[in-house]
Amino acid sequence: MRDRRLSPHSGLISRRGLMKRSLAAAAATSLPLRAFAQDPISVAGIYTVPVEQQWVSRIHIAAEAAKAAGQITYTFSENTANTDYPRVMREYAESGVKLIVGEVFGVETEAREVVLDYPDTAFLLGSSLPADPEYPNLAVFDNYIQDASYLSGIVAGAMTQTGKIGMVGGFPIPEVSRLMHAFMAGVKETRPDAEFQVSFIGSWFDPPNAKETAFAMIEGGVDMIYAERFGVSDAAMEKGILAIGNVIDTQSEYPKTVVASALWHFEPTLQAALANIAADAFKADNYGVFSFMKEGGCSLAPLGTFAGKVPQGALDLVTEREAAIKAGTFVVEINDTDPSI
Template identity: 75%
Template sequence: MLISLTRRAVLAAAASLLALPATAQDAPLQVAGIYTVPVEQQWVSRIHQAALAAQDAGQIEYTFSENVSNTDYARVMREYAEGGNDLIIGEIFAVEDEAREVAADYPETAFLMGSSFLHDPALPNLAVFDNYIQDASYLTGLIAGAMTESNNIGMVGGFPIPEVNRLMHAFMAGARETNPEVEFQVAFIGSWFDPPKAKETAFAMIENGADMLYAERFGVSDAAQERGLLAIGNVIDTQADYPETVVASAIWHFEPTLQAAIAAVNDGSFTADNYGVYSYMKEGGSSLAPLGTFEGRVPEETMALVREREAAIKAGEFEVEIDDSEPVSN
C-alpha cells in the first residue's frame, strides 16, 4: 500500500540522496518532461532547470519534449510511459481529463503534473503541483506600491486560471498595503507565449496612465523599457536583461518540488498528493530576486517592511492570502 510522506521527511530524504556519492545511490531515475511551450518560457524554464540540475547531480536521466500541442499531449504521455520512464513531469492545465486517463493506464509510472485541480486519491500514481509563489509576489507588490508615481499599475497575464490569479491578487494586496491609493488595470492575452500581444496590451495600459507594469508574461517588460517605465517580474529573474526597468521579481524554485518527487519514487512512497506546498517560501520554493541595479533606489522604509514580512513568512508567522478568483481592473 502506498503511503504519503510528510514534507519534512521527503525533503530530508532528498537531502540525504544529494549527500551520497554517485556510486552509493540507486540507479538514476528515468524522467521525462512534456511541455506545451518552449523550455525558455518562464514557468516551464523553472521545471526544466530543476530537472537539468538533478541530472547533473546523477539523480536522474532526463529527456523532454517541448511545444507539444494539447491535442497531442496524451499521445506523448503514452509514449514516454511505454518507454519505461519512472517519472513523467509536465503541465496538464488544458488536458486534465485526457492526462488522467493516460495515468490510469500506467499505474507503475509516477506522474507529477502542473494542474489547476487537486489530486485524486483514486488515481494514486498522479500527483499535482502549481507554482504557489504568492509569498514572493506579495513582497514585490509592497515594492511596486511604493515605486509608482501615477498610482496606476498595469497587469498583463496569460489566462485567468488559479495559478495566475493568486499571484496577481497577492501582488495587488502588497501594493495596496504600501499605497492605499493605487489602482490596477488587469488584462489577459489568452496565450502562454505571445510576447508581441503582451507588449501591445502593456502599451495600451501605459497610454491609459500606468507607470508600473506587472509582467506575468514575456513582452511586458519590453514595453516598459521602451517607454522608460518600471516593471515587476514573475517566476524568473530578468533584472540583468532590463537593468533600468525591472525593479523586483518573484522567483519560483521548482527544485524542492522535484526533489520531493524523486525521493518518493526512489523509496516507493509516491502517491496522489498536492506538491504545490513545496512552492511556498518557507519550503524554499520561492524567493524575492535581488534588486540588482535598484538596490538603494527603493525607499528604505519599504525595504524594511519587505524584510520584516519575508522573515515572518519564512517563520510561519505571516500568511499571504491565496485568492484564486479572477482579478479585475478597478
C-alpha cells in the same frame, strides 16, 4: 527524445541565453540536492510551450540540475499541443520512463485517462485540480509563489509615482490569479490608493500580443506594470516605465526597467518527488506546498541595479514580512478569483 518544434516568436535566442544563465545560477545557489544510493531515475518532461517560457523554465532548470548531480536521466518535448499531449505521455510511459513531469492545465481529463493506463509510471503534473486517490500515481503541483509576489508588490507600491499599475497575464486561471491578488495586496501596503488595470492575452507564449497589451495600458497612464508574460517588460523598457517580473529574474535583460521579481524554485518540488520514488512511496498528493517560501520554493530576486533606489521603509517592511512568512506568523492570502472582474 527531444521535440524541437520551437516557436518563431522574436527574442527566443536571448530567452535561451537567459535560461542558460539561470541554470548556472541554480546550480550554484539552489538547495543542496539529495543523494540517492541507486541508479538515476529516468525522467521525461512534456511541455506545451518552449522551455524558455517563464513557468516551464523553472521545471526544466530543476531537472537539468538533478541530471547534472547524477540523480536522474532527463529528456523532454517542448511545444507539445494539447491535442498531442496524451499521445506523448503514452510514448514516454511505453518507453519505460519512471517519472513524467509537465503541465496539463488544458488537458486535465485526457491526461488522467493516460495515467490510469500506466500504474507503474509516476506522474508529477501542474494541474488546477486536486490530487485524487483514484489516480494513485498522479501527484499535482502548482507555483504557489504568492509569498514572493506579495513582497514584490510592496516594492512596486513604493516605486510607482502615479499609483496606476498595469497587470498583464496569460489566462485568469487560479495559478495566475492568486499571484496577481498577492501582488496587489503587497502594493496596498505601501500605496493604499493604488489603482490597477488587469488584462489577459489568452496565451501562455505570445510576446507580441503581451507587448501591445502593455502599450495600451501605458497609454492609459500606468507607470508600473506587472509582467506575468514575456513581452510586457519590452513595452515598459521602450516607454521608460518600471516593471515587476514573475517566476524568473529578467533584470539582466532590463537593467533599468525590472525593479524586482517573484522567483519560483522548482527544486524542492522535484526533490520531494524523487525522494518518494526512491523510497517507493510516491502517491497521489499535492506538491504545491513545496512552492511556499518557507519550503524554499520561492523568493524575492535581489534588487541588483535598483539597490539603493527603493525607499528604505519598503525594504524594512519586506524584511519584516519575509521573516514572518518563513516563521509562519504571517500568511499571504491565496485568492484564486479572477482579478479582472
